[in-house]
Amino acid sequence: MAASGRRIRPLMTLLFVALGAYTGYFLANEYISVLDSLSKSGTSEELTLFWVIPIVATKLTYAEKTLLSISLTVVGALLGFVIDRLTFQWATSARTKFEAMDPHDKIALFAGLVLGLVAPIDLTVNHVPGSAGFILPFPGVGPGFA
Numbered sequence: 001m002a003a004s005g006r007r008i009r010p011l012m013t014l015l016f017v018a019l020g021a022y023t024g025y026f027l028a029n030e031y032i033s034v035l036d037s038l039s040k041s042g043t044s045e046e047l048t049l050f051w052v053i054p055i056v057a058t059k060l061t062y063a064e065k066t067l068l069s070i071s072l073t074v075v076g077a078l079l080g081f082v083i084d085r086l087t088f089q090w091a092t093s094a095r096t097k098f099e100a101m102d103p104h105d106k107i108a109l110f111a112g113l114v115l116g117l118v119a120p121i122d123l124t125v126n127h128v129p130g131s132a133g134f135i136l137p138f139p140g141v142g143p144g145f146a
Helices: 002-041 060-099 103-126
Strands: 047-049 054-057
Touching: 002 060
Parallel strands: none
Antiparallel strands: 047 054
């Protein structure tokens, strides 16, 4: 079974790094658009990012925008790599714990996951005004039991 972990690890790393890089690039573009809109509006009020970091509305040059985009993309990719390492370590430890579990505990875990993931969706859909909803095969759960 260790061979499957070795085969999936590079794909998982690539996925997390790509998602991190895309998130960094997206955040950089959003930040640049906020700075551009602030510099065009000419507002004189003091703005803060996360209620702590002051934002100075300045006009960024093309080189500064490019450098900011590249920097946040690289930071996002590095964070994706770190998150990948942590996630893979967690998955490995969870797998060893799952293999050591009693069969009754595995059944209870599966049933709890199914109920925990399906019941909130059903309750959300059935209690939204105007939604048709759907009926689950559980007693007392469905549109008629609101």
